[in-house]
Amino acid sequence: MSKSRILFVDDEIKVLEGLRRMLRPYRNQWAMAFVESGQQALEVLEKYTVDVVVTDIRMPGMSGSELLSIVKERYPRTVRIVLSGHSDLECIVKSVLPAHQYLSKPCKPEKLKAVIEQAIRVTQLVKDDTLRKIVSSLDALPVLPQLYDDINAELNSEEPSLQTISQIISRDVGMSAEILKLVNSSFFGFARHIGSVEQAVTMLGVNIIKSLVLTVHVFSVFDTKKSPHISINQLWEHCIRVSNLARRLCREDSCVREVADNACIAGMLHDIGKLVFASSYTDQYNEVLQQAREENRRIWDVEREALGTTHAEVGAYLMGLWGMPDDVVEAIAFHHAPVAALADYRPLTGVYVSNVLDHRHYIVNKHYVLPELDMDYLARIGLAGRVPMWERATQEYLEELRDGE
Structure with missing residues (x-):
């Protein structure tokens, strides 16, 4: 298996030398290059396929923001990370669009390694090269x-x-x-x-x-007229309900705060891949939604047939690139099929159960097949007995929402 290639860019030689020493233990895992300018970085990128670029912001000649903007245009599959000692507002604002993630100097080797490893790992969620380029190129998601x-x-x-x-x-x-x-x-x-x-x-x-x-105009406008088969308002209301339900179920199960917080975030963002499809693959996704409705099939099954992947994997890929915690990325990626996950994360289970129960109890579109809980999966992780309590908590929450309308 070939090594992942990581490119580090900084105009200060001592910083590069420090990075080289700090990351020496990982030389068997990564092929690393260290250059002193944006121009040198572009020369490396022309010769080799680079998985991750890590750059400072303020450099003479070509700034880090300018470099990442070029990388985004020419090499959209490459993950773009800022590692900078500058934290003033101007630097942050200029770095927002071209960078996937932002790290501050000094950065511990374990932190830097974890960020790079996650960036490499999430690229495996989406196999189609064209789709990976589109998702990696996204600056921000469109808004209503x-x-x-x-x-x-x-x-x-x-x-x-x-x-x-x-x-x-x-x-x-x-x-x-x-x-x-x-x-x-x-x-x-x-x-x-x-x-x-x-x-x-x-x-x-x-x-x-x-x-x-x-x-910076970090938000772009979503053209609702081009996507007649998806209601972003209904999508977002569903995500909010799943987020709140996931937190409530975690509280019922006496989960620690970090687990509940991650389940809440993942619930909020679990369907974000649908927004990516609707904005970047508009015509194809209109056909997917229409086919799922006409044939009464699960949307993610039709997505995989037509697009080679699902909204769950695309959403997890983007959120992984953006540096969301592994538990959140895992919960988004497998919120339809938790049995396929590598580990039984409690945030994943909370989001999975909340998504299924919301779809079953808060029916918005009767044309789509309703999901069922995978009782074998829940039994395997020792939580099948919690289903009646989860059902009651869901019904109570939805009744509270209806009473508040």
């Missing part, structure tokens, strides 16, 4: 037109409200994913993973969000 107008109006007001901004972002899957991606980058150095949009907005503050939306 009305919510895009709402966030712009609020940010342009005399005194933007963090609470209002949070409420708007929380109503859109694309905005939520991008804000969570940014706030969990090590540029900000928060001690734990932030799983709440409200927390993320509070921690980022108005100025950073304003720069992202009004200056």
